[in-house]
Each structure stands twice: as C-alpha cells, then as structure tokens.
Amino acid sequence: MNLQGIIIGLQEFLERGGPVLLWIMALTFVMWAFILERLAYFAFAHSGVAARTKKEWAARSDHHSWYAHAIRDQLVSEVKLKAEQNVELIKTLVAVAPLFGLLGTVTGMVAVFDVMAISGSSDARAMSSGVARATIPTMAGMVSALSGLLFSNQIERMAKQRVHELADELEVE
Amino acid sequence: MKTIIKLATAVSLGATLLAGTAAAQVDRQPVSSISELLQRVRQDAQEAQAENQQRLQEFRSQRAQQQQLVTQARSRLNALQAEADANREQFAENQETISRLDAQLREEQGAFGELFGVARQTAGEFASLIQASIVSAQFPNRHVPLENLAESRTLPDANDLQRIYTVMIDEMNAQAEVVTFDRQVVGLNDGNPVPVTRVGTFDIFAMSGGPKFLQWSTNEDDRTTGYVLSVLPAQPPGRLLSAASSLANADANEIVEGPFDPSRGALLAIFKDVPSLSERFQQGGIVAKIIAGLFIFSALFGLWRLLSLFMTNNAINAQKRKSTASKGNPLGRVMLAYESVKDRPIETIELKLDEQILRETPKLELGLNFLKLAAGVAPLLGLLGTVTGMIRTFTQITLFGTGDPRIMAGGISEALVTTVSGLIAAIPLLFIHSFAASFARGAQQTLEEQAAGIVARHAEERGQA
Numbered sequence: 050m051n052l053q054g055i056i057i058g059l060q061e062f063l064e065r066g067g068p069v070l071l072w073i074m075a076l077t078f079v080m081w082a083f084i085l086e087r088l089a090y091f092a093f094a095h096s097g098v099a100a101r102t103k104k105e106w107a108a109r110s111d112h113h114s115w116y117a118h119a120i121r122d123q124l125v126s127e128v129k130l131k132a133e134q135n136v137e138l139i140k141t142l143v144a145v146a147p148l149f150g151l152l153g154t155v156t157g158m159v160a161v162f163d164v165m166a167i168s169g170s171s172d173a174r175a176m177s178s179g180v181a182r183a184t185i186p187t188m189a190g191m192v193s194a195l196s197g198l199l200f201s202n203q204i205e206r207m208a209k210q211r212v213h214e215l216a217d218e219l220e221v222e
Numbered sequence: 223m224k225t226i227i228k229l230a231t232a233v234s235l236g237a238t239l240l241a242g243t244a245a246a247q248v249d250r251q252p253v254s255s256i257s258e259l260l261q262r263v264r265q266d267a268q269e270a271q272a273e274n275q276q277r278l279q280e281f282r283s284q285r286a287q288q289q290q291l292v293t294q295a296r297s298r299l300n301a302l303q304a305e306a307d308a309n310r311e312q313f314a315e316n317q318e319t320i321s322r323l324d325a326q327l328r329e330e331q332g333a334f335g336e337l338f339g340v341a342r343q344t345a346g347e348f349a350s351l352i353q354a355s356i357v358s359a360q361f362p363n364r365h366v367p368l369e370n371l372a373e374s375r376t377l378p379d380a381n382d383l384q385r386i387y388t389v390m391i392d393e394m395n396a397q398a399e400v401v402t403f404d405r406q407v408v409g410l411n412d413g414n415p416v417p418v419t420r421v422g423t424f425d426i427f428a429m430s431g432g433p434k435f436l437q438w439s440t441n442e443d444d445r446t447t448g449y450v451l452s453v454l455p456a457q458p459p460g461r462l463l464s465a466a467s468s469l470a471n472a473d474a475n476e477i478v479e480g481p482f483d484p485s486r487g488a489l490l491a492i493f494k495d496v497p498s499l500s501e502r503f504q505q506g507g508i509v510a511k512i513i514a515g516l517f518i519f520s521a522l523f524g525l526w527r528l529l530s531l532f533m534t535n536n537a538i539n540a541q542k543r544k545s546t547a548s549k550g551n552p553l554g555r556v557m558l559a560y561e562s563v564k565d566r567p568i569e570t571i572e573l574k575l576d577e578q579i580l581r582e583t584p585k586l587e588l589g590l591n592f593l594k595l596a597a598g599v600a601p602l603l604g605l606l607g608t609v610t611g612m613i614r615t616f617t618q619i620t621l622f623g624t625g626d627p628r629i630m631a632g633g634i635s636e637a638l639v640t641t642v643s644g645l646i647a648a649i650p651l652l653f654i655h656s657f658a659a660s661f662a663r664g665a666q667q668t669l670e671e672q673a674a675g676i677v678a679r680h681a682e683e684r685g686q687a
Contacts (some may be wrong), residue, residue: 091225115680123675126667137663143654145649148601152645159502159638166631167495 054061063180066161066185069153073186074151077193080142084197087204091211095132099215102128112222125216132208139204143197150190157183241298260415338378345386348374352389356426356487357396359418359451360403364389397422399479402470407436408452418451419470425483425490426451433466435481435490456494505632506639509607512599513640517647520596524654527589531661534586538668545680552582552665556673557680566680573675579669586662597651604644611637 063070102124111117161179168175228369253259328335353359358365363592368389371382399422404415407428418431427435428451435454441447457463462481469480483489512676537551561576563571615633622629 077567115572119674119678123672123679126671126675130664130667136645138656141652145652146448146563148645148652150647152642152649155638155641155645159635159642162631162634162638163496165627167492169628181450 051109056093062185065181066189067153067156067182069149069156069182069186070189073146073149073153073189073193076142076146077189077196080139080146080193080197083139084200084204087135087139088200090132090134091204091207095211098128098131099211099218102215103218106219112220121219121221123172125212128215129208129212132212133205136205136208138203139197139201141199143194146197147190147195150194152203153186153190154183157181183195223587266289269391286519291481296563298496314328341383341386342372343380345369348386350369352393353449354438355393355423356420357393358421358449359405359426359438360396360401363390363512384618393423397424398542400469407453408450410434410453417470419466421469421482424486425481427466427470427481428453429467429470433463433470436464437487437491452493455498458490458493481551502635502639503643505635506607506643507610507636509603509636509640510643511606511612513603513643513647514604516596516600517643517651518592520651521654523589524593524651524658528654528658531586531658531665535661535665538665542668542672542676546685552586552669553673553676555582557677560677560681572674575674579673582669583666586665590655593651593655597655600647600651601644604641604648607640607644608637611635611640 063074106112106121106124109117109120157179159179160182161176164179166173253262284654328636331338345368345550349365349372352368354363367382367385367537371378372387400419402417403420405428406415407418407430410416410428416428418426418428418436425435426438427433435457436451436575439456440449458481465479465481468478497505503514506513509633534551538553541548541551541553541557545559548554548679549558556575556578559574560571563574566574610656611633613631613633614636620630624630
C-alpha cells in the first residue's frame with residue numbers, strides 16, 4: 050500500500066471514530082512522548098547523573114557524621130526526583146485513556162439515539178455511523194491504555210532499581 | 223297614586239299602537255284618566271268603521287275596471303307560457319346538437335383523446351414538481367403555463383405539448399449547473415437581493431456575511447403564499463459551510479469541493495432537529511446540573527491549589543540555592559527551625575527538623591483528597607443519572623409500550639447525557655489532581671529527604687569559612 054492510501058485510510062478511520070478519537074490520538078501521542086523521554090533518560094542521561102553524584106560523595110572526607118548522612122540522603126533524593134520525573138503523569142495518562150474510550154462510547158450512543166429520534170425507525174444502516182463512533186474510540190482507548198500500561202510499570206520499576214543501585218554504591222563508614 | 227298614572231300611560235301607549243298608523247301619526251293630547259281613555263277608544267272605533275265603509279263603497283264602484291285588469295293579465299300569462307315552451311324545445315334541440323358534436327369530436331380525436339389526457343396529467347404532475355424544485359428560485363413562475371395546460375378545457379395545441387418536454391429538458395439541464403444569481407431572501411439583507419448560489423437541484427446557499435444555506439419552501443400554515451427562499455433555521459456544521467464558500471468563490475471551470483445534498487434539502491433540514499449543546503445539557507436534567515456545579519467548583523479550587531503549589535515549589539527551589547532562610551517558604555521555615563537549635567545535640571536538631579517538616583506537610587496536601595474525591599464522584603453521579611434516565615425510560619415503556627422509539631428518547635437522552643457529563647467532568651479533574659499531587663509530592667520529598675542535607679551543607683560551609 051502506498052503512502053497516500055495509508056493516509057486516506059487513516060483519515061477515514063478518524064472520521065468514523067468521531068471527535069473523541071482525535072482526543073484519544075492526541076492523548077496517546079502525549080503519553081508516548083513522555084514514555085520515550087523516560088526511556089531515553091535511562092538509556093543515555095541517567096549514568097551521567099549517577100556518576101556525578103558518586104564523584105561528589107567520594108570527594109567528601111567525612112562519611113560517618115549526622116551531617117554526612119543527611120547529605121547522602123539529599124544526593125539520593127535528588128537523583129530519585131530526576132529518575133521519577135513524569136512517571137506519575139504517565140500513569141495518569143494510562144488511567145485516563147479508557148475513560149476517553151468510554152466517553153466515545155457514550156457520545157456514539159447519543160448519536161445512535163439521535164438517529165432513532167429523528168428517523169423514528171431502528172434501521173441498522175442509519176445507526177451504523179453512531180455505532181462506529183461508539184465502538185472505535187472504546188477500542189482505541191483500550192489499545193492506548195494497554196500499550197502505555199506495559200511501559201509505565203517497566204519505567205516505574207526501572208526508576209526504583211536505578212535509585213536503589215546508586216544508594217548502595219554511596220558507601221557509609 | 224303614582225302607580226296608577228304609570229299604568230294609565232302604559233295603557234294609552236298600547237292603545238296608540240293598536241289604533242294603526244294613520245291614527246298614530248296624529249298628535250293627540252295624552253289621556254289622564256281611565257274614563258277619558260275609554261271615551262277615546264270608542265271614538266277611534268267609530269272613526270275606523272266610517273273609514274271602512276268609505277273604502278267598501280270605492281271598491282264597489284270600481285268593480286268593472288277590475289274585471290278588465292284580470293283579463294289583461296291572463297292574456298299576458300298565455301303569451302309568456304308559449305314563449306317558454308318554444309325555448310325549452312330549442313334547448314333540447316341544442317343539447318342534442320352538442321352531444322352529436324361531442325360524439326363527432328371523440329370520433330375524430332381517435333387515439334389523440336388518450337394522448338391529451340396523458341399530456342394534461344403529466345403537465346399537472348410536472349408543474350408541482352418543478353414548483354418545488356430550487357431551480358424555480360432562479361426562474362420564478364415557470365410552472366404557471368403547465369398548470370394552465372393541466373386545468374384548461376380546450377384542446378392543447380402543438381406548442382403546449384412541446385412546452386412540456388422543453389421544460390423537462392430545462393430542469394434536467396439545470397441539475398448539472400452550478401450558478402450564482404441575485405435573489406431576495408427572507409430574513410437576509412432587509413429583503414434586498416443577495417447573491418445566491420444554486421448547486422443543481424440539490425442545495426442552495428446565499429453569501430451574505432458568510433455562507434448561509436437556504437430552503438425553498440412554502441409556509442406550512444398557509445400554502446397559498448407560494449414558495450419563497452428563506453434561511454435554514456439551523457445551519458449545518460462548518461465543514462459544509464466552508465465547502466459552500468469555497469464553491470461560491472471558485473473561478474469558472476475550477477474544480478473545488480462543494481456541498482451536495484442528494485435528498486434535495488431534506489438532509490440539510492435535519493440539522494434543525496439535532497439538539498444544540500445547551501439543549502443537550504437541558505436533557506440531562508437535574509443530575510447534569512449537579513455534575514456541572516461540582517465540576518466548576520472543584521476545577522476552580524483545583525486550579526487555585528495547582529497555582530499555589532507551583533509557586534511553593536518555585537520558592538523551595540530558589541531557597542535551595544540561598545543560605546539565608548526566609549519565612550516565606552516551607553524549606554526556609556525548616557532552615558529557621560534548625561537555626562534556633564543549632565548549638566544543641568544532634569538528636570535535638572533532628573527532632574526539631576522532623577517536627578517542622580510534619581507541620582508543613584498538611585499545608586502541601588491541602589485539598590488534594592477533595593480533588594481526588596471529586597474526580598471519583600463525577601462519573602458516579604453520571605452513573606446515577608444513567609440509572610434515573612433508564613427508570614424514566616422503563617416507566618414510559620410500561621405506560622406506552624415500545625411501539626415508538628421517540629417516546630423513550632427523553633429518558634435515554636437523560637441517561638446518556640449525564641454519563642457524558644460525568645466523564646467530561648472527571649477527566650480534567652483527574653489531570654488537575656495528578657499535576658497538583660505531583661507538585662505536592664515533589665515539595666514533600668524535598669522537605670523530608672533533602673532538608674536535612676541542605677541544612678548540613680550550609681552548616682559545613684559556615685564551619686569551613
């Protein structure tokens with residue numbers, strides 16, 4: 050299939066899904082932007098942050114007083130804040146995606162009943178556009194949530210693990 | 223006494239009426255007593271009798287003359303009767319001629335008789351068809367000759383027959399045209415003509431401060447007024463309007479996307495029946511209003527919390543870089559708490575810091591639980607509306623049966639609109655809560671895990687200095 054065919058097919062799909070599908074699409078893009086940002090952080094930036102923290106700790110002569118412990122906690126916490134940035138937001142986006150799907154379901158049902166109220170008949174063909182509006186966003190919301198769910202758990206675990214590793218490496222005397 | 227006089231007057235009035243027109247005209251003295259009245263009545267009777275006598279004598283003297291008048295009238299009657307008989311005969315003869323000529327006409331028409339019948343019928347049907355077509359907005363009254371042909375008693379001639387099919391061909395040709403012309407439109411430009419674009423026989427729109435779709439219709443209540451162009455009560459969505467305006471602004475022979483209603487206006491007219499946003503909200507009933515109220519209150523509250531947490535976070539971040547503590551932010555207050563006990567043993571310092579941090583935490587978390595609750599309750603309220611709507615629907619089914627889906631539509635609208643409004647309220651609240659909670663958690667984490675470190679760092683720096 051050529052590019053134009055794909056674009057036309059996508060347009061038709063979006064049109065059949067109604068306005069809610071556009072919202073779900075935007076939501077999925079935002080969610081995946083955040084997920085990719087996190088993955089990129091762990092792949093490229095995190096090691097640098099961790100190394101800087103380790104160097105700062107190693108530069109201290111005092112590793113056992115109350116002050117040293119407080120400073121170590123602060124160093125770990127700063128790395129933790131960086132590692133866990135946006136994780137909550139990704140989780141919220143994952144939780145909201147099926148809600149958007151549900152919104153699409155209900156607005157689609159409203160469209161179906163509009164058709165029934167105007168035409169006064171229950172002709173399946175007349176109602177099919179409303180049914181498409183109801184079902185396509187539901188599916189899209191589910192798919193979006195599932196794809197995000199997989200990665201949001203992974204990212205959360207990764208963040209915890211990396212922070213833990215770092216904390217282990219900052220040795221206390 | 224008074225009553226007697228009144229009675230007498232009434233009686234005299236009655237007598238006056240009885241006495242006849244001639245006597246009534248004479249102006250007489252009013253009677254003042256009953257005896258006088260009696261006398262007056264007698265006198266009148268005598269007068270009337272005398273008059274009658276006189277008339278009788280007159281009649282008797284004229285008897286011969288009367289006889290002559292009677293004979294004259296009789297002879298006149300006879301003459302008129304003879305004339306009537308002659309006319310009747312003539313009439314019957316004419317009828318016979320007419321029927322003979324009719325028969326002759328039929329005989330000579332032969333197969334044409336059927337043709338003329340079909341021509342009249344077609345002309346009549348087609349006249350009403352093109353009258354309702356929007357092409358008639360461009361060429362008004364083109365149906366009139368066809369209508370006359372359909373109603374006339376005389377035989378159509380070759381021109382009339384030709385007109386039927388030329389009009390048909392004109393109509394077919396008009397279906398393929400997109401033309402712009404100036405016409406008066408009801409409700410636009412104070413009745414002055416505006417440029418109107420017609421797309422075949424399918425749809426028609428005016429350009430008067432933006433495209434406006436029109437309808438070509440009669441007044442529902444009074445059909446005699448004829449067809450007029452008027453603005454559609456509800457305009458279709460912007461996609462169609464922009465297609466219309468691009469069509470109106472296109473150059474000749476340029477290919478552009480234009481609006482097209484294969485049902486000749488019926489689909490465009492349906493937009494009138496689609497409820498607007500506020501009508502939808504009305505359909506939601508009281509539950510939708512409760513949800514809207516909850517949403518507005520919680521959203522405003524949430525935005526306020528969001529703003530204040532954002533500012534607190536900024537202040538904390540600024541404080542991290544400064545060694546002088548200020549009272550204006552949580553971290554500064556923790557640092558001030560350290561300053562007050564910095565010469566005491568480590569355990570005391572630690573306790574003092576923890577105490578201050580515990581004091582700050584509730585301020586950061588203020589209202590977050592309420593936001594979470596509102597985001598959770600909004601879809602539940604929507605569900606409540608769904609159920610009350612379904613109850614209404616089932617009540618109506620019990621009362622009226624399931625014959626007409628329109629009867630059930632009210633309850634179902636309520637059910638669905640409340641669900642929608644519940645979700646629409648919940649989604650932004652969830653986002654607001656999520657942002658606010660992550661700000662609060664960030665600030666809290668800074669206080670719990672970093673405050674001690676920051677304090678220690680400043681202390682060490684001062685110790686070295």
